Amino acid sequence: MNSGLDNLRDVTIAAPAPETDLTTAAPDDEIIPEEISTPRKRAWPGHILMAVIALAGAVYVCQGLWAAPYRNVVAENVSDQGQFEWMLSYGVYMLQHLSNPFFTDLLNAPRGVNLAMNTSSTFYAVVFAPLTHFLGAQVSFAAIMTLNLAGSAFVWYLFLRRWLVRSGLAAAVGGLLFGFSPGLVSHANGHLNWTSGWMVGIVAWWVLKLPERDRWLRNGIVLGLLCTMGFSVAAEALFFAAQASGLFLFVWLLSRPGLRQARAAIKPVLLSLSVTAVVAGTLLAWPLYMHFAGPLKFSGTGFGMRQFSEDLVAYAAFPLQSVAGKFGWGADLAPNATEATSFLGVPLILLFFVALALLWRRSPRERRVTLRALSVVAVLFFLLSLGPRLKFLGEEHADIPLLYALLTEVPLFDSALPVRYTLVVVVVFALVIAMLTDEVVRRDGLIRSHAGRIVTGVAIVAALVPIAPLPVRTMERSAEPVFISSGHWQDYVSDNGVITSLPLSSEVSVDMMRWQAYTMARGGDKLFRMPAGYWLGPRDYTEVGRNDTGRLGPPERPTAKLLYRAARWGNMPKLTNLDRAQARVDFAYWKVEAIFLPDHVTGPKGDLNRDALLQVTTQLFGEPEQVDDVLVWRIRPGVDPVDQWGEV
Structure with missing residues (x-):
């Protein structure tokens, strides 16, 4: 008989027979009883209904993108959407030209970008390349975001049906709680990687199969392939999934009555993991x-780890992007709108602890083993999410170090943002609430009285409704200029030459990255390169091979700063020939052949200051020429701006 980690349901639920005493079980017995499956004809209608509900919920959350995918952009994170649209379009370019999937010189001319150290999402880029080519990266982005939310809810629904609960309704509650949790909905503000909860669910599912005695080779191969896929979807999320599922499995096995089951599982688990390591x-x-x-590698992350840590009060607060937030009950305690990963609310937190106490008190021994393992995972990841120093009501208490302070210099941990560990805590919440719902729905469950089931059901609804999500907010972005879409730019740039819009692309403005992305998505043999961009790279390029810390974009050059200040704050200083000489040096470094200014420049909260950009650039390079719907300045590399345009 094969030995596997069962569905984790207690044996009294699995069958009406008396509880099995596994301390005296024969060596050939299963570690826990075989799966109880609902007949296929009865299960499929429920699965289809859940898929429809999850997809409808995801479309509702992403409705602003679908209303006008070529015009609208997520209002809270314009830059990340632009970056992901670039990554998706690079998939078309990569397949067409068989280019390096992990390094490119199309961005950050002339140095390039190490894509392996960025959220390259190669899996999405390749799978959705046909959609990106024919309908554009804008549509692919909206489609992937929608499918991520729906898929996360659906996969965890299936996970619960397979491993923990018998009721389809209970599994649906847990799946929807996680798939549309405040954390995933907040990441829907631009993050295709962190909304990929379906990937984490599938990996966790297969980790639980590792103790199967006769299937270690199959399980190891499948898990290796899943890890490969997960790395190219969301490497940081895969890292969290490996920690959480491994910890759960470890605690679960050691918590079994007697050590025979743990000893029996060691061999297949180690064999499977060995195969996984080889394959992955x-x-x-x-x-x-x-x-x-690789080239342009760096250590750590380009973000402040202490800034991106969870505020202790945020767990009990309501999210801004929710029903409670609509009524003014939300709290702004997140690092930004995209990283509001907890915000479960006081009612849900109280319900969670009541559920744990009730399930622990009334469940048989098998279920308690599962609850213990889940609790250990939740506590550890809660502590990790708080970061290296305690934050309370938005104020950091530097004199109170926490668990993560020991990990800030540890490889891999130094590249993770603590606030995101909260998503694992949310998974545990979803599983426990689903288990409680299962007891409410089943007449033979732990809550025997009709009144008790009604009261508990009402409490579940009351805890979940306040955190029900609102649609992601969107705003209009500047349209792709005809100068780019028509290919007229080719008259101003040599083959594989460098061109840029104003200001240079950065976290504040990713328009140029978007327009390069759309050019890649359409295909064709000609493409331009661009300086700067929005990505993670080393802080200093001066020392080859230096293991530098990370930062957003390249080290800023003086002319880039000048244009940035004009666009962001409207700074229009009187420039001198010294400034023009510096511009000559900077544009020679970038090898730029032409720059252009569109009618509108998208910023993080709306249009940037085009008039200031025009005035500063005209002082630097003289009067531009009107080409289609943009203003263009030609640049002759190596020629002093004074010689090219004369005194300005």
């Missing part, structure tokens, strides 16, 4: 090399 290590050898030893 082989398939990921190239991207891992690029990540840890």
